[in-house]
Amino acid sequence: GQNIDQPTEMTATEGAIVQINCTYQTSGFNGLFWYQQHAGEAPTFLSYNVLDGLEEKGRFSSFLSRSKGYSYLLLKELQMKDSASYLCAVGGSNDYKLSFGAGTTVTVRA
Amino acid sequence: DTGVSQDPRHKITKRGQNVTFRCDPISEHNRLYWYRQTLGQGPEFLTYFQNEAQLEKSRLLSDRFSAERPKGSFSTLEIQRTEQGDSAMYLCASSLPGQGSDTQYFGPGTRLTVL
Numbered sequence: 359g360q361n362i363d364q365p366t367e368m369t370a371t372e373g374a375i376v377q378i379n380c381t382y383q384t385s386g387f388n389g390l391f392w393y394q395q396h397a398g399e400a401p402t403f404l405s406y407n408v409l410d411g412l413e414e415k416g417r418f419s420s421f422l423s424r425s426k427g428y429s430y431l432l433l434k435e436l437q438m439k440d441s442a443s444y445l446c447a448v449g450g451s452n453d454y455k456l457s458f459g460a461g462t463t464v465t466v467r468a
Numbered sequence: 469d470t471g472v473s474q475d476p477r478h479k480i481t482k483r484g485q486n487v488t489f490r491c492d493p494i495s496e497h498n499r500l501y502w503y504r505q506t507l508g509q510g511p512e513f514l515t516y517f518q519n520e521a522q523l524e525k526s527r528l529l530s531d532r533f534s535a536e537r538p539k540g541s542f543s544t545l546e547i548q549r550t551e552q553g554d555s556a557m558y559l560c561a562s563s564l565p566g567q568g569s570d571t572q573y574f575g576p577g578t579r580l581t582v583l
Contacts, residue, residue, distance in 0.1 A: 360509075366529070400472075400559060400574040401511065445510050453524055454563070454570040455501065458510025 360384045360457035364446050369465045370436055378431045378444050378462045386451030392420050392431045393445040395461065401445055405431070433464070441466045470494075472575035474560050476519050480581045481550055488546045490580045493562030502535055503559040511559055517543060540579060550582045 360381040370376040382390070389408040393401035406412055407422035407429060419432040433440055443461040450457070473492045481487050493500050498519050503511035514533065515525040519540040533549075537543040547554055557579050561572035 388570070400576050403571055403573060406571060408542070439564065447510070449570060453516070454499070455513045455516055455524065456503075456511070456572060460508065460510050464545075 360448065362446055362448060362457060362459035364444075364459040364462045365458070367463045367465070369467060371467050372436055372438060373461075374386075374436050376433045376464060378433070378437060378446075378464070380429045380431070380446035380447050382427050382429070382446070382459075384427075384448045384450075386455060387424065388449040388451045388454060390420075390422055390429045391447040391449065391456065392429075395443045395445060395449060398429060402445075436466045438466050438468070440464060472560055472562050472563045472573055474558075474578050476577040476578055477576060478539060478579045478581075480522060480583065482583050483552060486546065486548045487580065488544055489558055489560075489580075490544050491560030491562075492542045492581075493560070494564075497562035497564045497573075499538070499563045499565060499572075500537055500546055501561040501563070501568070502543070502545050502560065505557045505559055505577075506555075513544075513565060520580060549566060550580075554581045555580055 364380045392404040395401040405420040406420040412421045422429045426434045445461045447458040463467050475490045501516040502514040505511040515535050517537040532548045535545045557577045561570045561574045561578045563570045
């Protein structure tokens with residue numbers, strides 16, 4: 359089975375940094391994905407990690423530790439438009455279907 | 469690249485009716501996935517296709533649900549005898565495996581409301 363945990367909500371100030379943690383216990387692993395989802399819209403792909411370490415993409419970075427079953431998404435220089443739900447998802451080892459956490463709602467305040 | 473499209477975007481139906489949704493994946497993407505998402509939850513896997521072959525169907529999926537991808541391009545998801553518990557956002561995603569990842573790109577979803 360799959361068990362993916364992430365905090366329900368986080369609040370931060372515009373221009374600040376926020377780190378969203380994700381822990382997982384899965385029966386197979388073929389990478390960890392982060393998606394952003396604005397209310398009423400589809401998830402949009404942010405990042406992918408399959409090896410341990412940090413992947414940086416502009417204001418967003420994602421980290422993975424496979425031995426600890428742990429990842430985080432780091433959002434820097436927060437903007438109001440970053441207010442959204444952030445979904446952590448694990449890819450299956452044989453079928454590539456994604457198992458999602460419940461999402462972390464980030465609210466950016468002025 | 470026009471992205472993944474889904475039709476309709478919204479559907480309201482009465483309990484007991486049948487509904488069908490369509491998904492057009494990104495062209496050349498040979499994998500197509502269906503997910504369901506309810507409020508406050510992440511998407512939940514329903515089924516997926518590689519080309520026209522349906523390779524897996526969630527054990528949680530009632531046999532009222534059926535999906536097809538007859539020519540390996542667009543796909544349809546049908547729900548028969550809808551129930552109020554079927555109310556959710558139905559998301560379609562597509563991918564082209566390779567280069568070490570299988571990133572799935574999602575469509576805008578079909579929001580189903582069963583009255």
